[in-house]
Amino acid sequence: MRAFLFALLTLALLPIAALAQQVDRPNTILVLDASGSMWGQIDGINKIVIARNVIAELLADLPEDTSLGLTVYGHRERGSCTDIETIVSPAPFTRDRILQAVNTINPRGRTPMTDAVVAAAQSLRYTEEAATVILVSDGIENCNPDPCAMARALEEAGVNFTAHVVGFDVAAEPEARAQMQCIAENTGGLFLTADNAAELSSALQQVVQAPIAETVTLQAVVVPGNTPPTRPITWTLLTQDGTVLSDGTPGPAITAQLVPGAYVARATRLEPTGPAAYQTAFTVVEGMAAPVLVPMPQIIDTVAVTFTARVEPDMTVPASPLRWTLFDASGATLLGPVDAPGGNVQLLPGDYRLSVERLSQGTVHEARFTVAAMTPQEVIIPLPALLVDVTFSARLDSADGVLITEPVIWEVTPMGDGGAIQPANPATVPLGRGAYRVTGYWTAQEVEQSADFVIVDQPREIVLVFEAPLPRATVTAPATAVAGSTIEVGWTGPNEQNDFIAVRAPDSEGFHRFVNSTRTDRGNPVQLLMPSEPGSYLVEYIRNDGRVALAAVPIEVTAVQASLTAPATAVAGSTIEVGWTGPDYQNDFISVRAPDSEGFHRFVNTIRTDRGNPARLQMPTEPGTYVIEYIEAQDRSPLAAVMIEISAVSASLTAPATAPAGATIEVGWTGPDYQNDFISVRAPDSEGFHRFVNTIRTDRGNPARLEMPSVPGTYVIEYIEAQDRSPLAAVMIEISAVSASVTAPATASIGSTIEVGWTGPDYNNDFIAIRAPDSEGFHRFEDSARTNRGNPARLEMPAEPGTYLIEYIEGQDRTPLAVAEITITQVEASLTAPANAMAGATIEVGWTGPGTDGDYIGIGRVGAQDGARWENYVWTREGNPARLEMPAEPGNYLITYFLSQDTTPLTSVPITITPVAASLTAPASAVAGQTIEVGWTGPDYPLDYIGIGRAGATDGAQWQNYTYTRDGSPLRLVVPTEPGDYVIRYFLNQEATSIAEVPLSVSAVAASITAPATAAAGSTVELGWTGPNYQSDFIGVGRAGATDGAQWERYTYTEAGNPLRLEMPDAPGQYVIRYFLGQGSTPIAEVPITLQ
Incomplete structure (x- = not known):
């Protein structure tokens, strides 16, 4: 394990160079690592040598009276983690002794750097005074397993402990660097690295001169009084460049350890509108004592006030509408008037006045109150209990039914105490809040109804609903009637919508208890059908709901008689005559059925009795015993019956044994030839109603001509009895294939x-x-x-x-x-046409193509679809070149050759349609009905015309009158008879396209009539007149108020002269003589005349 450690511990974070000038500066210890790794080399020089030189330079720069000490470890024993020795105790003037000791030490042991730092800190009483460690190391700790934990423990236990660390030659040892950096960060020190002697010297100079942290107080104050804030404060501390040093520290004032430099203190206060930040920039200097103040404005907190009203004495919520107004102490309105049951407001501390108006009574109530800071409160205004008008009414059947007009006696019971009210309907009494019961007694019907109700603050109506008494009714009917007959029933009653007269059995019940019925709105008396079963019944007047009988009389229904006369036997499917006697009611019928058949559909055949007597009844197709019956239609009851024996019917067929497919053969037959009987052919295994391939009715003749199937094979020819499609006879036939x-x-x-030759059967409807x-x-x-x-x-x-x-x-x-x-x-086609043409012009189009009958050449817009591809067209059969009329609208078009079949396009050429020019010359104004001259220039296509219509008119209204351009220029145009603004337009005949227009103002035309005030009916009178005398103008006479052609019962044209003679109508009366313009028969003058 190689390591190099140099540590400097001090009791204050001041530059070492300044210690000599401060007599109160603490001692300093220099700790030297003398482990075996010191013999390692950098640039060929042993690390111990580099350390001796760097320490010598550092000591030379320090003042002589600097109090220093030296601690060394690993210099005496190999492999020992306890080889730690303080060689020079901290004292002034120790530079030479420290330098001499460093120069004589020989590295040899291990690296207990963690324990060395702890021992040095303890010797300097780091728990009592501030201390700093400067650590230089070239390797990893190999005695203490956790340097980081040691550093945290020293920081937590020390007064102000800091360790600065310099990593020497540790670039290749990431684990060592991590240990050193952890020691520095956990104690608030610096971590520096050095890879050679120069960098080591520089690093030591930095850590030796590290500044001393100052204790700085940060204080939030509320201006202008610089008082502490009452709301929560949190602090954020930043460097001058915005780096966050701490965030979220709570309190109105905090302290921080800061080295000299520029900072920003930011205080965030929780305000009513949310968090608000305030900040102050400041500079920390050595010996700083004054606090840093962060000012913030004063907050005047509003207080939540709830206001409501309560009704005495139980202080319940009022139901009547309220109107609130809020005033301050000076009487100024702060809120309202506001219509609401109550409210919530935010108010500043102070005195207030609150008023509430009870809108239904018009009374005003007030309360004064004081709002204290930070004290929400509720203001309740008591209201006196009210008496409100309560209206009682009695109605029929529903709350909005008819008001009962007879007297009603009312009794109101509040909480057990009864009170009578003068009989009336409706009746009104004042009542206060509470729960009540009202009872109404209807004197005319001697019945009563009750209802419970509650009164709060509002007037209300209480309606008691009585069931309307049943109306009176009677029925008049005979005492007896024959079953199934229709009788007359007289009645009296309300005749309400859907009321009806009914007959039923006395013991029948439910909605469907009635046998028959007839609505009363069908007349009086009504026609009522009697039951088909004899017995005792009731005839009743029934209300429209079907439940209540207003009147009833009994009636005895007697049996009805019937009889039948029919042959004892008949052939199956034949029609026989059946004589009958019976009631012949509507829809009665004679029927035939099997004896054991039942149900609605038990009958084989039927014939209505109203078809005549005897009745013609078709017999069943199956032989056997049957029953012929007289059936009463009402409920299909049999009134009479006779038995009949049905015998089998025979038939035969004669047909060829073979026939070609699709051929029509002759089939001889014998059989009954009943109506709709037919001869058929079918496959032997075919079934069902549609089993037949072809058929021919027997009434078409004998032999029958029957078409054979088109598919070869074996078939059956049958005689079919039409009634139920029963086969009466059959023969086989073989169908052979047919060639073509x-x-x-x-x-x-x-x-x-093309021409297609063919051979084949040439059957009817065969085709190629x-x-x-x-x-x-x-x-x-x-x-x-x-x-x-x-x-x-x-x-x-x-x-x-x-x-x-x-x-x-x-x-x-x-x-x-x-x-x-x-x-x-494919067939080839081509078109030759000009590249341009004027709108509406007719051009020549050369073409080549099939020229098939129905081929045509059309013109349509580029991109047009379907029929729009040929706005105009010409048949190719009309010649070559074809003459094709151009569309009236300018634009890009295609001329296309279309094959007649499927309108298939064979070829196209483009053409551009250019606008066609036109102009009009006409007077600016004219008199209604006048004929004016209009000059024009334009294409003069066939049927082009000049028209006149109202300004803004569309479609055909653009030409109320018109003249064709073929009449020359100028042409004569008749002006409409109605004054107003008009437009004269040049119209291309194709699609009535307007290509030029000029305005025309039309003024009214004047006229007058001079006539006698009276005349004899049928006489002839002389009339003087003035007017335009346009062609076909006339003077007519018609009834006053007449319209259309009735305005001129008699008339004379103005061209007859002036004065003119007009014959009067033959009938006396009030008439009007009018001057009519010939155009539109428009009247422009009139005078009254009385015919005697």
Whole structure:
């Protein structure tokens, strides 16, 4: 173990150079490590030699009267941890003795540096006076296992113990450095390192001259009186550059050990709004005694005050609304008025006045109180108990029902004491706070109701609900009636919505106890259906809730008679005549059923009695014994019955043994030929309602023509009795395959029409079709042609290139009988058109392409989809070049050649549509109805026009009147009859696009009429007039207040002259003569006239 230790212990942290000048400075001991590692070398020189030289230089710089001592360890024994000796005791003028001892010591032992520091500290009484250790070491402690613990113990036990450590030649020993640094940090000392003699000398100079810490007091004060703060304070101590030395130390004043230098003291006070920091910068100097003050402003703490009101004597919370106002001692308003049951405020210490207004009574109550610092309090204002008006009312059926008009006697019981109130409804009495019971006695009905209630501070209404008495009603009905008959029932009663008259058995109960019923709003008397079972019943007037009977009379229901006459036997499925007698009630019917059948659906066949007598009834298809019955419809009760025996029916079929698939054969038959009987063909194992492949009704003739299935195989032909689809006869038939072929070119261009030759059965609806190989379903075909249209068939090819299948399709179930493959190739097309054109112009477009019927050339916006790709178009069949009208809107467009099939585009060329110019020349104003001249320039496309409409009008309202540009320039335009602001526009006919406009102000046109005030009805009168006399203007006469065409029962055109003669209507009365503009029949002048 190699180690080098040099330690300097002192009782104060002052520079050693100053000790000679201070007679009260403590002694100093120099501790020298003389372990064996001192013989190690740095730059070829033994470490003990370097130590002797550095110590000699250090001693030479110290004053001669410096009190020093020397302690050495490891210099006498090898391997001993107790070889520690103080060679020179601390005293002045010891420099030479220390230097002589250092120069004569020879290193040889171990390194008990921890025990050496402890021994030196003890010899200097470190627990009584301040002490410092300066430690220089080149190795690790090898006697004491924990130098860090030793350092902490010395720091905790010492008055002011500090150890400075210099690591010499320890760069390669991280564990040694860690031990040395731990000793320095745990005692508040410095840790320095040195790798050669120069660095060792410098390090020793630093630690020998380490400053002495001063005890500094930091004190927080509240200005201006510099009093201690009452709120909690915590301290943060920082260096001048912001490094935190300590944080969170509590107290209004603390002390700190600080070496001379610049610092910042920061005091943080807990204030009502949160923590607030205050700080002071200060400098520590040697011998500093004055405290460092950190001033902070005074805090005036507010106090929480809660205010409320209570009602005497039990001090309960008032229910009536309150309004609060708070005043200070001078009477100034601090809060309010505020409507609230109470509140919370923060107030400064002092005197206050609080008032509360009881809004329902208008009374004001006050309280004065004093707020003391740091003392929350509650202010309670007592309120006197109140008498409030309580209204009692009695109503029918609900709290908002009808008010009872008869007298009601009221009795109020507060806490056992009763009090009577004068009979009235409603009745109002004053009551104070408390719990009550009120009883109301309805004198007219002699019933009473009660309710418990509580009164606080507010008036209230207590409603007692009485059940409304039942209204009076009567019913009048015959004493007896026949079962199932409909009788008349007279009645009196309230006839409320959904009231009804009902019949029921006397012992029936529940909502569904009624056999039959009729609403009273159906009339009086009402028609009521009697039960079908004889017996005693009640006829009742029932209220709309279905629960209460207001009136009832008994009725005796007697049995009804019926009889049947029918043959004893009949053939299965035949229709027989059944004679009957019976009531013939609505929906009664005659039926046939098996004797053991039951339930609602027990009948095989039925016929209503209102269909006639005798009734025609179809018999069952199965032979056997059956029952024919007269059924009363109300509850399907049988009134009469006879038995009938049903015998089997026979049938036969004659058909070929074989037939081609899909062929139509003749089938001879015998059988009953009942309505809807049919001949069918089906697979032998097929079942169910839809088991038949094809059918033909027997009423279509004999033999029947029956289409065979399209799939070869064995089938059954049957005679089917329609009633329940029972087979009466059957024969087998063998269906053989049918052959077909198609002949078509191997290739064709898209959209072209080709000829397809074919052979095949040519059944009805057979067709030749083309489809994609992977297409499926009913609509899988691109195009088709029926075989009955001729041979070869003409078939249009698809619009997409690729491989397709041409098939012969058997029409019955679309089965392919033959197929040929065809390749569809792309077709070339081209377009020649100008790069630019004016909006609305018609240009010539040259083209090449298939020219298939239905091909067309269209123009649409760039990027347009679907039908917008051809805003305008022209058929290719109209010639080449094609004449194509351009859109009215400028922009970038595409001219496209479209194949007719699927509107497939083959080629496109771009074109730019430029705006087309136009101008208008017209007067700025005109009279309503006037015809003006309008000059114009523009494209004059076919059907272009000049129109006039209201300013701001849209769509067709932009041209109330118009004239085509083909009429020349200037053209004549009729002005509308209504005055106002208008716009004259040039419209391209295409999409009515406006490309030029000028405003026009239209003023009213004047007119007058001179006519007699009266005239004889039917006479002719002379009228004078003034007015514009526009074409078709007229003067008419019509009833005063008449509208539309009734304003001119008789009229004469103004072109007839002035004055003109007008024939009066034939009927006397009040009329009006009016001047009408011919345009819109607009009246612009009128005079009244009386016809006698």
